[in-house]
Amino acid sequence: SQTIHQWPATLVQPVGSPLSLECTVEGTSNPNLYWYRQAAGRGLQLLFYSVGIGQISSEVPQNLSASRPQDRQFILSSKKLLLSDSGFYLCAYELTGGWNSPLHFGNGTRLTVT
């Protein structure tokens, strides 16, 4: 079976500082990987997705970037955080892709930019 790990669970960072959130998946190879953000009390917004190593698609232009240095590793980064980057960040994977494939999420990282 597969498991997904996200860390850290919580993070408080000052404005202008860098960011690195990490996500890893175990128990499968070549999963599709996703980063979502959830503002307080809101639904989820897709930020990035990846279908393979080094392949990143961005859904929303913003202050963030993503990288996939290894098959089962997905990293969300920023060089300089903004107050508006605060939120709950969720990593997700899927095994097969397609319209009938569910995403499976990690436990999330709660980011507060002060």
Added chain:
Amino acid sequence: AQKITQTQPGMFVQEKEAVTLDCTYDTSDPSYGLFWYKQPSSGEMIFLIYQGSYDQQNATEGRYSLNFQKARKSANLVISASQLGDSAMYFCAMRNNAGNMLTFGGGTRLMVKP
């Protein structure tokens, strides 16, 4: 473009009773999947149930069932015999063949009363 609407921001249900959470969707793609997720206060997104656009039968998973009315473009989640642990946010989501991205509704907060 695909769109998901959840019109109930919050709902109460008495423990052991059944509850229906509403979800309507809009897509012009004949191939699509509908998903429900549960998000407890801890934050993780838990996949509950899936319904495909070509499925003839309503999906069921334990106490969860999906009331799929294709002509009305609705995919309501029914939780039978509510438990205190069912208190959470519930999100309806959809993906189709065109964009293939999972799009979420705004969510419904369910509160189960003892």
